[in-house]
Amino acid sequence: MESRRVTLKDIAKSLGVSVNTVSRALTGKDSVGEDTRTRIKEEARRLGYVPNSMARSLVLGSAMTLGLVITNPSNPFYARLISTIEQRGRVHGYSLMLLVTEESQDGDEAAAETLLRWGVDGALVVPVQSDGEHWDRLDESGVPVVCLNRDFPALELDFIGVDYDNAAYEATRHLIDGGARSLCLLEEDLPISPVADRTAGFRRALADAGLGAAGDPVLSVPTRRQESLALPWDPGDAYRIAQDIVSGGDLPDAIMVGNDYFALGVYRALNEAGLSAPRDVLVGGFGDHPFAAYLSPPLTTVRLPAADIGTTAVDVLLRRMKGSAGQPEKRRLPSELVVRASSRTGESPPT
Structure with a gap:
């Protein structure tokens, strides 16, 4: 017998509540009592409910995804950066799309194209520093971009890095x-x-x-x-x-x-x-x-x-995604x- 994805309607029918109540409980809305919220979450786990991210994105008009482009995942600094950004993004409901360029200009340009094609909400980028116009174009297309670790003065973009x-x-x-x-x-x-x-x-x-x-x-x-x-x-x-x-x-x-x-x-x-x-x-x-x-x-x-850079960069990006205007921030954080x-x-x- 072919398995069927569990829906909000299934949870609502099982508990005798409305679909709207189930939705509010699982998305953290305040208008649901704690006892009801607990019962709904437990039933969702019992039934094996998995949120449909694509459907949620269509409702919200947002992919709820941040893009992260780095050059070298084996670098311990970038490993810590990835972890911090993923955790900070998750707090705000965002998933992370990770792309690696390996210091390639072609890879850098392809990453910008991929992020645009997948419709991410914002991008955090360690740029290959030869030609970065594609990152300006991505920003101008409505996908805010924050540069990490490497300052590219020619780009009119926010930058968070190390002093x-x-x-x-x-x-x-x-x-x-x-x-x-x-x-x-x-x-x-x-x-x-x-x-x-x-x-x-x-x-x-x-x-x-x-x-x-x-x-x-x-x-x-x-x-x-x-x-x-x-x-x-x-x-x-x-x-x-x-x-x-x-x-x-x-x-x-x-x-x-x-x-x-x-x-x-x-x-x-x-x-x-x-x-x-x-x-x-x-x-x-x-x-x-x-x-x-x-x-x-x-x-x-x-x-x-690394952790301070990741946290600060995500916060700056989220502000840009909410429409914050003004000149690009250029922040160099102290080391020890x-x-x-x-x-x-x-x-x-x-x-």
């Missing part, structure tokens, strides 16, 4: 205050605003401390995830660059890295040369990825406000420097 410039400045000042007078930064070579901002903050800290360098102290690490951009960063290239630094005979006092994965490569190069942090060189990272506290020595790093043994002078790793 990477100040975070890098504070982390670099910490190393300088610890006695470092020669420093280098291993930074990925993607042309994106977080990289540019971290580099700017690093250089500013050096300038404020009156520290120059014979060459450029910023070393580019070939762009991550060689086989697929959806894979985690590969510490291998940072390892090879760190090998060159170690074998060059002029070891800097401190090495900063643009993400904690690069610190894995730096640690290995130091270890193979019989060197260690912080005894021979101070090391600082970025991201406070789950493994950072368990390295030997534990890594000093910048903890990023987590000081551990890798940058504490006078300490040595356990033997």
